[in-house]
Amino acid sequence: MEHRITIEGGAQFSVCAEEDTLLRGALRADVGLPHECSVGGCGACRFELVEGEMATLWALAPGLTDRDRKRGKRLACQSRPLSDCTIRVRCDDSYLPVVAPARWRARLEGRRMLTPDMSEFTFHVPSRAQFRAGQYALLYLSEAQGARAYSMSNLPNSEGLWQFIVRRVPGGAGSNALFDSLQIGDQIAMDGPYGHAWLRDDNARDIVCVAGGSGFAPMLSIARGALAQADKRRVHFFYGARTQADLSAAAELDELAQQRLNTSIVLSSPEPSLPWQGATGFVHAEVERALGAPLDQHEFYFAGPPPMIEAVQEMLMQKHRVPYNQIHFDRFV
Ligand SMILES: Cc1cc2nc3c(=O)[nH]c(=O)nc-3n(C[C@H](O)[C@H](O)[C@H](O)COP(=O)(O)OP(=O)(O)OC[C@H]3O[C@@H](n4cnc5c(N)ncnc54)[C@H](O)[C@@H]3O)c2cc1C
Numbered sequence: 001m002e003h004r005i006t007i008e009g010g011a012q013f014s015v016c017a018e019e020d021t022l023l024r025g026a027l028r029a030d031v032g033l034p035h036e037c038s039v040g041g042c043g044a045c046r047f048e049l050v051e052g053e054m055a056t057l058w059a060l061a062p063g064l065t066d067r068d069r070k071r072g073k074r075l076a077c078q079s080r081p082l083s084d085c086t087i088r089v090r091c092d093d094s095y096l097p098v099v100a101p102a103r104w105r106a107r108l109e110g111r112r113m114l115t116p117d118m119s120e121f122t123f124h125v126p127s128r129a130q131f132r133a134g135q136y137a138l139l140y141l142s143e144a145q146g147a148r149a150y151s152m153s154n155l156p157n158s159e160g161l162w163q164f165i166v167r168r169v170p171g172g173a174g175s176n177a178l179f180d181s182l183q184i185g186d187q188i189a190m191d192g193p194y195g196h197a198w199l200r201d202d203n204a205r206d207i208v209c210v211a212g213g214s215g216f217a218p219m220l221s222i223a224r225g226a227l228a229q230a231d232k233r234r235v236h237f238f239y240g241a242r243t244q245a246d247l248s249a250a251a252e253l254d255e256l257a258q259q260r261l262n263t264s265i266v267l268s269s270p271e272p273s274l275p276w277q278g279a280t281g282f283v284h285a286e287v288e289r290a291l292g293a294p295l296d297q298h299e300f301y302f303a304g305p306p307p308m309i310e311a312v313q314e315m316l317m318q319k320h321r322v323p324y325n326q327i328h329f330d331r332f333v
């Protein structure tokens, strides 16, 4: 069964009543509904319901403030139409998916420990794995309410392999389900790809990847994608980790074309009893120190926790006036 959605003064599209959120239905129909995280955290997908009935999947989603709720705002990634509806939202073609998202049954094929709290998970779907380097997918785990967003660390491939590097979050329902409950051979629902911070090929600028914590996965994919291409772009890879225990993840970069790759690791809380000669502090400060001005010669990609994203954004946009179209990021809200 389908419901018809009309955007006031704009497009019409259908959503599948059983499984589509408003956001997923819009993107599948090639309607540029604003969005960013797809999991209720960022608020980018706010809209107003003018007419019709819509279920709210996560009433307390942090993407809405109390003021938003009082003003009748809803989140498209947390809304499921229950009837034909009219909505008010400003669409923008820049939100159109670069690869149309689809829903899959994904089977866990492998698991590999990278650090004490980060592992790589490899899923298989019986179809070509189509996404752009730097994008993410939504994983549905029965132990967690709603979906969890995880970025692919590998590249698109014909074998149908989607790889993720996940950090275990203490007490987190989704990440702990992946580490502790999901067995090799188990199947879960997966939806994707999503995300705007994918690797651009339309310029010759050197690439800067800035990864904070579990933001390592999409930056590894970007570096892999850029270095697999037969062009001359260099990749400057900055990894902001916490302690020496996180360093083994960076070994994933060793297999890449080293002559075009510079790697800098910055530890925020190095363990005093263990050796560490490298940089310490905030990763954005190291980017500025290592690259020097001007920064607007580079194409920037970054992923990680919101405070890191805000610090990098502010440094690039306000301090160094790097043009907006050279800045691509995902906030792990
Ligand atoms: C675009 C994006 C890409 C990401 N990529 C990675 C990655 O590559 N590697 C990585 O380790 N982490 C990544 N994350 C973070 C990841 O999605 C999870 O937030 C993290 O693993 C913690 O999840 P948890 O279930 O363990 O913790 P929890 O605290 O149980 O859940 C936190 C997340 O689940 C969602 N959530 C919580 N409650 C509900 C509910 N009732 N209904 C619906 N949703 C709910 C929220 O969106 C919140 O972000 C990414 C996040 C985003 C937004």
Ligand code: FES
Binding pocket: 034, 035, 036, 037, 038, 039, 040, 041, 042, 043, 044, 045, 046, 063, 075, 076, 077, 078
């Ligand atoms: S896209 Fe819906 S809250 Fe982020």
